[in-house]
Amino acid sequence: MLSQTAEYALRTVLLIAERGVAGPVGVDQIAQELGVPRNYLSKTLHQLARAGVLSSTRGPGGGFRLAVPAARLRLVRVIEPFDDVGAGRRCLLGRPVCSDRTACRAHGRWKATGEAVAAFFQDTTVAELLREGAGAARA
Amino acid sequence: MLSQTAEYALRTVLLIAERGVAGPVGVDQIAQELGVPRNYLSKTLHQLARAGVLSSTRGPGGGFRLAVPAARLRLVRVIEPFDDVGAGRRCLLGRPVCSDRTACRAHGRWKATGEAVAAFFQDTTVAELLREGAGAARA
DNA sequence: TCATATGATCATGAGTATATGATGAATAAA
DNA sequence: TTTATTCATCATATACTCATGATCATATGA
Numbered sequence: 001m002l003s004q005t006a007e008y009a010l011r012t013v014l015l016i017a018e019r020g021v022a023g024p025v026g027v028d029q030i031a032q033e034l035g036v037p038r039n040y041l042s043k044t045l046h047q048l049a050r051a052g053v054l055s056s057t058r059g060p061g062g063g064f065r066l067a068v069p070a071a072r073l074r075l076v077r078v079i080e081p082f083d084d085v086g087a088g089r090r091c092l093l094g095r096p097v098c099s100d101r102t103a104c105r106a107h108g109r110w111k112a113t114g115e116a117v118a119a120f121f122q123d124t125t126v127a128e129l130l131r132e133g134a135g136a137a138r139a
Numbered sequence: 140m141l142s143q144t145a146e147y148a149l150r151t152v153l154l155i156a157e158r159g160v161a162g163p164v165g166v167d168q169i170a171q172e173l174g175v176p177r178n179y180l181s182k183t184l185h186q187l188a189r190a191g192v193l194s195s196t197r198g199p200g201g202g203f204r205l206a207v208p209a210a211r212l213r214l215v216r217v218i219e220p221f222d223d224v225g226a227g228r229r230c231l232l233g234r235p236v237c238s239d240r241t242a243c244r245a246h247g248r249w250k251a252t253g254e255a256v257a258a259f260f261q262d263t264t265v266a267e268l269l270r271e272g273a274g275a276a277r278a
Numbered sequence: 279t280c281a282t283a284t285g286a287t288c289a290t291g292a293g294t295a296t297a298t299g300a301t302g303a304a305t306a307a308a
Numbered sequence: 309t310t311t312a313t314t315c316a317t318c319a320t321a322t323a324c325t326c327a328t329g330a331t332c333a334t335a336t337g338a
Binding site (some may be wrong): 196 | 314315
Binding site (some may be wrong): 058059061062 | 319326
């Protein structure tokens with residue numbers, strides 16, 4: 001459903017939202033806790049920073065923190081820099097335009113499901129996912 | 140949502156279901172009508188044949204036809220050889236197992252949507268999509 | 279100023295998805 | 309048996325995703 005990169009991004013944002021209350025969280029710590037490659041993650045987090053989702057500080061005590069409160073951070077903002085989760089994904093048969101008027105064969109039956117997926121990413125916030133449950137092994 | 144290859148497969152099956160009533164449809168014709176690369180499509184259709192979705196005949200007058208009646212051919216059978224559309228796709232955060240008991244952070248909120256996607260592919264048949272509408276440009 | 283910690287970036291590579299052109303193999307019809 | 313038609317396959321190429329190791333740049337504190 002999500003690319004590996006977007007999945008890393010989402011898992012990281014959840015971790016930072018949880019651990020980052022007392023200060024920035026470092027790439028090394030995140031990479032180790034999530035079990036993902038350090039340098040690859042560094043680039044991914046840099047993209048999130050450029051997208052305004054995270055902010056970074058260098059030097060001792062540095063790391064990443066949320067640039068937006070978790071309650072106002074919607075999943076689409078975390079995922080968008082990596083995966084297209086919006087309109088482009090909606091036509092099952094890959095049409096450039098696929099609307100009620102210019103519908104592909106799957107449009108009518110797929111519509112509700114495709115819109116549910118898009119709505120999930122657009123409406124759900126990071127804070128809402130955090131409430132789902134706590135525990136160290138959860139990510 | 141679907142890989143390019145799975146999209147080709149689905150579009151081809153829809154075309155064959157429509158055009159193939161009077162006999163096999165050739166790769167050249169399909170490739171031209173759908174605007175997809177001929178040899179790549181040939182390999183893709185071969186995979187569908189091995190999966191029991193299509194049957195092929197060689198020689199003059201040959202081509203591909205459905206190996207299963209459209210009304211009994213569910214989309215999951217067309218897509219499965221290329222994309223994982225089932226359980227593996229269900230955990231947003233990429234966990235190997237993610238159930239109600241061992242839930243990731245996104246599980247509770249994602250569950251209904253993820254299941255709706257899986258159900259769409261499992262329940263919808265090719266014949267149902269064909270009924271959506273007719274017309275040459277539709278695929 | 280210097281040593282250290284940290285993010286940022288570079289160079290490179292493996293693996294996979296997608297695509298192309300040439301050739302092989304089977305079948306039907308003349 | 310020959311020829312034409314058609315699917316099957318091979319060899320290769322390109323682009324992208326994911327990943328690794330080395331190095332650079334910046335900030336803190338001694």
